[in-house]
Amino acid sequence: xxxxxxxxxxxxxxxxxxxxxxxxxxxxxxxxxxxxxxxxxxxxxxxxxxxxxxxxxxxxxxxxxxxxxxxxxxxxxxxxxxxxxxxxxxxxxxxxxxxxxxxxxxxxxxxxxxxxxxxxxxxxxxxxxxxxxxxxxxxxxxxxxxxxxxxxxxxxxxxxxxxxxxxxxxxxxxxxxxxxxxxxxxxxxxxxxxxxxxxxxxxxxxxxxxxxxxxxxxxxxxxxxxxxxxxxxxxxxxxxxxxxxxxxxxxxxxxxxxxxxxxxxxxxxxxxxxxxxxxxxxxxxxxxxxxxxxxxxxxxxxxxxxxxxxxxxxxxxxxxxxxxxxxxxxxxxxxxxxxxxxxxxxxxxxxxxxxxxxxxxxxxxxxxxxxxxxxxxxxxxxxxxxxxxxxxxxxxxxxxxxxxxxxxxxxxxxxxxxxxxxxxxxxxxxxxxxxxxxxxxxxxxxxxxxxxxxxxxxxxxxxxxxxxxxxxxxxxxxxxxxxxxxxxxxxxxxxxxxxxxxxxxxxxxxxxxxxxxxxxxxxxxxxxxxxxxxxxxxxxxxxxxxxxxxxxxxxxxxxxxxxxxxxxxxxxxxxxxxxxxxxxxxxxxxxxxxxxxxxxxxxxxxxxxxxxxxxxxxxxxxxxxxxxxxxxxxxxxxxxxxxxxxxxxxxxxxxxxxxxxxxxxxxxxxxxxxxxxxxxxxxxxxxxxxxxxxxxxxxxxxxxxxxxxxxxxxxxxxxxxxxxxxxxxxxxxxxxxxxxxxxxxxxxxxxxxx
Numbered sequence: 001x002x003x004x005x006x007x008x009x010x011x012x013x014x015x016x017x018x019x020x021x022x023x024x025x026x027x028x029x030x031x032x033x034x035x036x037x038x039x040x041x042x043x044x045x046x047x048x049x050x051x052x053x054x055x056x057x058x059x060x061x062x063x064x065x066x067x068x069x070x071x072x073x074x075x076x077x078x079x080x081x082x083x084x085x086x087x088x089x090x091x092x093x094x095x096x097x098x099x100x101x102x103x104x105x106x107x108x109x110x111x112x113x114x115x116x117x118x119x120x121x122x123x124x125x126x127x128x129x130x131x132x133x134x135x136x137x138x139x140x141x142x143x144x145x146x147x148x149x150x151x152x153x154x155x156x157x158x159x160x161x162x163x164x165x166x167x168x169x170x171x172x173x174x175x176x177x178x179x180x181x182x183x184x185x186x187x188x189x190x191x192x193x194x195x196x197x198x199x200x201x202x203x204x205x206x207x208x209x210x211x212x213x214x215x216x217x218x219x220x221x222x223x224x225x226x227x228x229x230x231x232x233x234x235x236x237x238x239x240x241x242x243x244x245x246x247x248x249x250x251x252x253x254x255x256x257x258x259x260x261x262x263x264x265x266x267x268x269x270x271x272x273x274x275x276x277x278x279x280x281x282x283x284x285x286x287x288x289x290x291x292x293x294x295x296x297x298x299x300x301x302x303x304x305x306x307x308x309x310x311x312x313x314x315x316x317x318x319x320x321x322x323x324x325x326x327x328x329x330x331x332x333x334x335x336x337x338x339x340x341x342x343x344x345x346x347x348x349x350x351x352x353x354x355x356x357x358x359x360x361x362x363x364x365x366x367x368x369x370x371x372x373x374x375x376x377x378x379x380x381x382x383x384x385x386x387x388x389x390x391x392x393x394x395x396x397x398x399x400x401x402x403x404x405x406x407x408x409x410x411x412x413x414x415x416x417x418x419x420x421x422x423x424x425x426x427x428x429x430x431x432x433x434x435x436x437x438x439x440x441x442x443x444x445x446x447x448x449x450x451x452x453x454x455x456x457x458x459x460x461x462x463x464x465x466x467x468x469x470x471x472x473x474x475x476x477x478x479x480x481x482x483x484x485x486x487x488x489x490x491x492x493x494x495x496x497x498x499x500x501x502x503x504x505x506x507x508x509x510x511x512x513x514x515x516x517x518x519x520x521x522x523x524x525x526x527x528x529x530x531x532x533x534x535x536x537x538x539x540x541x542x543x544x545x546x547x548x549x550x551x552x553x554x555x556x557x558x559x560x561x562x563x564x565x566x567x568x569x570x571x572x573x574x575x576x577x578x579x580x581x582x583x584x585x586x587x588x589x590x591x592x593x594x595x596x597x598x599x600x601x602x603x604x605x606x607x608x609x610x611x612x613x614x615x616x617x618x619x620x621x622x623x624x625x626x627x628x629x630x631x632x633x634x635x636x637x638x639x640x641x642x643x644x645x646x647x648x649x650x651x652x653x654x655x656x657x658x659x660x661x662x663x664x665x666x667x668x669x670x671x672x673x674x675x676x677x678x679x680x681x682x683x684x685x686x687x688x689x690x691x692x693x694x695x696x697x698x699x700x701x702x703x704x705x706x707x708x709x710x711x712x713x714x715x716x717x718x719x720x721x722x723x724x725x726x727x728x729x730x731x732x733x734x735x736x737x738x739x740x741x742x743x744x745x746x747x748x749x750x751x752x753x754x
Contacts, residue, residue: 108174220240268328313656314659375430526539
């Protein structure tokens, strides 16, 4: 008997030890509060699922307000200890001032007793010590009324649970949220436990709200006063006060189904994703498991700090774009008509100018199925834009988005892409990687049209865009991609035409100073600063003349030739980094560390990419100008100020830069399916090639002997054979296999030279 007891106790101890020693999953490394403080990335700890349309999160006060009273950035600031409501729609990651299109729509705020003045500007305290967030879940305690708020979500459903104390009446304020972003709200109570309505933002957000308890009484708020009632018609600054009576400590649950097409669709989305029989805990668990399944598509082994940054960055790369089609495939088109996405999900909400560089190359390795649906969604945008009659934008010499902005309900933009520059490069990259599910010839005319909108034919007579060396160079990238696609379709005339246009960057290169320089339409060179490090934007967008100097991503050998050869190019590039001219906080020169590979000095790519990923470095530049004082700090951190100051993540662009670089991979030019190699910061990386178009099952990268000092590649093998190139093709990765590095403390100046 004694022996059996000991065995039983021993078994329990073993189980406890085993449980405590279980490895953390990918999702367990995510910290949703990273990059949620101040001007450091503009993310938010929203409850959402990958690419979900709904992101439920508090809109905080006062740090998320700009001077003119608009919500700024994501609507959430980690520094705040008050909230204005718990809203169902948010858009994080991009900055700006006087922002009116990013945060806080369709908001709920629980309370017990407040004065009528509260409804003009609802604000309640939160207890920061109680604030928690994990992928798909958020919670916080409201101390004044002793209410616990919990949030979770599905793709089209925001789920709120508010636990009130027993005794006082349970009350809830439903309102627009960010009133400056909304064109009003319409709602009506369909029965004691359901409200339907429309918020007039984008092309219209249709919603249905189901309550776990019946409403005892209701009042409407018309922006100035309360009145008895259960409905309101298109009222700006409007809302509704709901009273549920004493629930005797039982939580109030609110499920908010949404759609961009109709109220009926909102009901269908809610019923399909969160049927009545599924509990809050099940929805929360499903969201967490969905995130873990998504994030575990890449497995990394190394320091926990780096893994936290890595998986949080991977998590952030799945916020945008968003699925905007209903569960039955219906979505609102750019032509203001509803369409059906058959056999795929329709995505929207893009910022291609930023994230075409990093995020879509990451998707091509990690989320090819999502990428494939995005390609189909872009095809939809092209077709609908064509039927809408979008034509050439004569003012496109300045930076900004072209067309794609028809007016929706209430005069607000359809829920669509905010910047489309280089969208065709995303399409071209998918094509060259074999994950393009369309007939190229059928889509090619649309892509060609995009290229001609961006750099119209009238510029062919001079071969550049007057006063814009930056955009001249950028649209050479698109022309290069169009040339490759033209060749693939057998269109020799277009191949020759776009190949010529791809060289227009040479017409803005001043060989006497070896910089890109603005010129008049008659060819006269315009003024150039005495100090090209000055970050002025007269002719170059968000960057200095130094930072724009490296932007010939489609023809790096041609750029090296313009410098006078590899030695001269490498010398200038070294000066650029050694004198703190590089800006890690913006997109202009993200590719610069990897240019050393082309210059015959791959060990410097290894050195600088590792420094940027892991070490404090000096940064002189903000987005538009110098910092008042240079900043010496880590670029990527595990704290709420996770990025460098003024560093917007820009729809996941910077997060994906971290992910790709941390794995030791960087694609110089989307459309050219080649990755530059550098030292990874993990001992092992496994990319699961979970796609039927890829012949391999996984691609593994190992860095043997990697340490804080052993950052240089000494030698490499690919599938057991010696490998001496500093690049790798997408096809080589897609076939699966293993790339193994031997690492050391000193550069091997002979490796990677082939």
